[in-house]
Amino acid sequence: MAMRIxxxxxxxxxxxxxIWRNRMMSIASIGSVASALVILGIVFMLVLNxxxxxxxxxEQFDSVQVYIKDEVDAAGIEKIGEAIIAxxxxxxxxxxxxxxxxxxxxxxxxxxxxxxEGLETNPLPNSYVIKxxxxxxxxxxxxxxxxxxxxxxxxxxxxxxxNLLKIxxxxxxVGIGLIVILIGISMFIIAxxxxxxxxxxxxxxxxxxxxxxxxxxxxxxxxxxxxxxxxIGALIALSVVGYGYKIAVDVVTQKLYxxxxxxxxxxxxxxxxxxxxxxxxxxxxxxLGSIFSMRKFLRV
Amino acid sequence: xxxxxxxTKQYTNGTMALSNINIKIDKGDFVFLVGPSxxxxxxFIKMLLKEVDPTEGKIIIDDLxxxxxxxxxxxxxxxKMGVVFQDFRLLPNKTVYxxxxxxxxxxxxxxxxxxRQVPMILSMVGLSGKSNMYPDQLxxxxxxxxxxxxxxxxxxxxxxxxxxxxxxxxxxxWEIMKLLKQINRRGTTIVMATHAKEIxxxxxxxxxxLEQGRVVRDDRKGVYGYED
Numbered sequence: 001m002a003m004r005i006x007x008x009x010x011x012x013x014x015x016x017x018x019i020w021r022n023r024m025m026s027i028a029s030i031g032s033v034a035s036a037l038v039i040l041g042i043v044f045m046l047v048l049n050x051x052x053x054x055x056x057x058x059e060q061f062d063s064v065q066v067y068i069k070d071e072v073d074a075a076g077i078e079k080i081g082e083a084i085i086a087x088x089x090x091x092x093x094x095x096x097x098x099x100x101x102x103x104x105x106x107x108x109x110x111x112x113x114x115x116x117e118g119l120e121t122n123p124l125p126n127s128y129v130i131k132x133x134x135x136x137x138x139x140x141x142x143x144x145x146x147x148x149x150x151x152x153x154x155x156x157x158x159x160x161x162x163n164l165l166k167i168x169x170x171x172x173x174v175g176i177g178l179i180v181i182l183i184g185i186s187m188f189i190i191a192x193x194x195x196x197x198x199x200x201x202x203x204x205x206x207x208x209x210x211x212x213x214x215x216x217x218x219x220x221x222x223x224x225x226x227x228x229x230x231x232i233g234a235l236i237a238l239s240v241v242g243y244g245y246k247i248a249v250d251v252v253t254q255k256l257y258x259x260x261x262x263x264x265x266x267x268x269x270x271x272x273x274x275x276x277x278x279x280x281x282x283x284x285x286x287x288l289g290s291i292f293s294m295r296k297f298l299r300v
Numbered sequence: 301x302x303x304x305x306x307x308t309k310q311y312t313n314g315t316m317a318l319s320n321i322n323i324k325i326d327k328g329d330f331v332f333l334v335g336p337s338x339x340x341x342x343x344f345i346k347m348l349l350k351e352v353d354p355t356e357g358k359i360i361i362d363d364l365x366x367x368x369x370x371x372x373x374x375x376x377x378x379x380k381m382g383v384v385f386q387d388f389r390l391l392p393n394k395t396v397y398x399x400x401x402x403x404x405x406x407x408x409x410x411x412x413x414x415x416r417q418v419p420m421i422l423s424m425v426g427l428s429g430k431s432n433m434y435p436d437q438l439x440x441x442x443x444x445x446x447x448x449x450x451x452x453x454x455x456x457x458x459x460x461x462x463x464x465x466x467x468x469x470x471x472x473x474w475e476i477m478k479l480l481k482q483i484n485r486r487g488t489t490i491v492m493a494t495h496a497k498e499i500x501x502x503x504x505x506x507x508x509x510l511e512q513g514r515v516v517r518d519d520r521k522g523v524y525g526y527e528d
Contacts, residue, residue: 007408204391210349211454212378213406215371 007217015224018197026229029193033233033285034240036186037278040179041241044277047175049264054168056263058161064130064141065155072150077126080150084128087144089137094129098122110254125152183285186233190289194226198294222290230286234278242271301327301489302348302458307357309343309513317343318513321357325491327457330484332500333493334524335510341493344510345462348491349381350374362457379407381458382451386466388443390435396422396446397431403450417453425449425479441472445479452483459483461492465499473499497524 019026066084068077077095084093096104101124106113132138138156145154198205208218246267253264302325309318318340325331333341346352347359350366359366362380369377390399397418404414422428425445435443444464451459461480465473477499484490494500500507500523507522508515517525 004408006411010405203389207389207391207402207450208406210378210383211403211406211450212375214375217406217408 011220014221018225025193029189029229030233032189033186034236036182037237038240040182043175043178054164066128067125067152069152089133091131091133096127098124098126186285187289191293194290195293226286226290230282234282238278303360305358307354309354330490330505332507339510340513382456384451384461384464386463388447395432400449403453421449421453440468458489500524
């Protein structure tokens with residue numbers, strides 16, 4: 001029972017006409033969906049960035065760093081490496097020479113990298129970076145290596161990793177909570193607009209039912225109305241949040257990198273994700289909102 | 301055509317609207333449904349339209365069993381019937397032509413068919429010259445003609461009229477009755493609930509009288525039988 005093109009165009013026309021007829025309410029609901037989604041977008045981008053920040057920080061801190069005394073020669077370094085592999089719970093080790101360490105730092109500092117040019121000697125030590133099979137081996141590894149000959153220092157930022165995990169978990173929960181609330185509010189507003197539209201066409205719907213229009217025939221125009229309202233709201237929100245994020249990336253990203261050696265999520269990727277989420281949410285909010293508001297009404 | 305078998309309707313508040321009704325209406329019948337207010341006429345009509353379902357019994361309309369019909373198939377049932385109300389129920393922002401065409405559009409009739417059928421029906425109800433007028437530019441009788449045109453434009457087997465002359469003066473009421481009789485002659489079954497004693501007495505059609513939810517009389521060529 002494919003729908004005829006004629007019928008589809010009839011329904012789209014009905015839906016759009018209704019938006020125009022109740023234009024004040026339509027503007028109000030587009031506005032509220034847009035503002036709810038803007039807040040949602042901001043929360044979402046914050047959560048996403050804090051997450052990725054925490055991930056990259058965890059990556060850095062989740063390894064044990066073994067700094068080797070400067071006087072140890074190549075053979076000594078080799079021997080220390082063998083000693084490390086012998087410890088229980090080691091997954092892999094990487095040797096990072098002092099020159100490599102300096103290069104890394106330079107590239108991480110980006111535009112400010114020239115500051116490191118002035119150094120006469122390289123102050124960074126040779127080091128091994130140890131990845132463990134599991135975080136629980138960390139204490140054992142640190143204790144086993146602490147008193148080895150030729151090792152200057154063994155570093156493991158356990159507290160930082162733990163706290164990071166706690167903070168990101170908390171932020172994620174608050175973010176999800178906020179997002180759920182905002183979706184609920186938007187849906188409620190759209191439902192009210194559609195209810196108004198349905199009420200203003202009460203007679204028409206009543207007659208349609210007596211003449212034998214199917215429920216879906218009656219429902220579609222309102223569904224289209226809700227979808228259009230939701231999607232317009234989503235597009236507005238997308239342009240606001242997208243543009244805002246672009247600016248934020250331009251302003252913040254350099255400084256953030258120098259301070260925490262972490263990136264913000266690039267704006268093209270972020271906006272692409274946001275676009276998909278907003279359109280799905282906008283359409284979903286609109287469609288569900290209108291279905292809710294019609295449910296009682298169509299039960300005859 | 302229409303058959304009610306042991307139909308009983310008790311509303312959830314306890315009111316017994318109809319009890320144990322057995323009625324058979326044949327194709328082409330013209331039936332008056334009479335009785336004092338609250339006798340169950342409205343419930344009877346609502347059950348034909350499947351707006352309410354009986355608590356007991358069976359209703360069969362043109363080989364569809366209304367009582368067990370799934371919600372999805374209700375439109376199929378309603379397309380067998382046209383309905384006319386006391387208050388016309390026209391759409392004020394549509395012209396006469398559009399009001400009638402609307403009934404065809406929502407059952408997805410072909411536009412060509414709409415353009416052919418609507419003028420034909422409008423001329424049949426005597427409104428050819430007024431097809432571009434809006435309902436509030438018409439008299440009550442004319443508005444009722446539009447609503448009748450809308451009810452029959454899809455060629456239903458049954459026309460259900462709920463007090464169609466209730467808002468009209470006697471002269472206009474008679475014109476409407478003539479129109480209904482004309483439609484009936486074309487083979488459409490008509491079920492009309494009414495309080496119009498004179499009309500019922502003169503028309504000499506089948507009369508079903510309801511009182512307190514029971515059929516108290518069912519005469520082939522009946523009279524109204526109540527003093528208002």
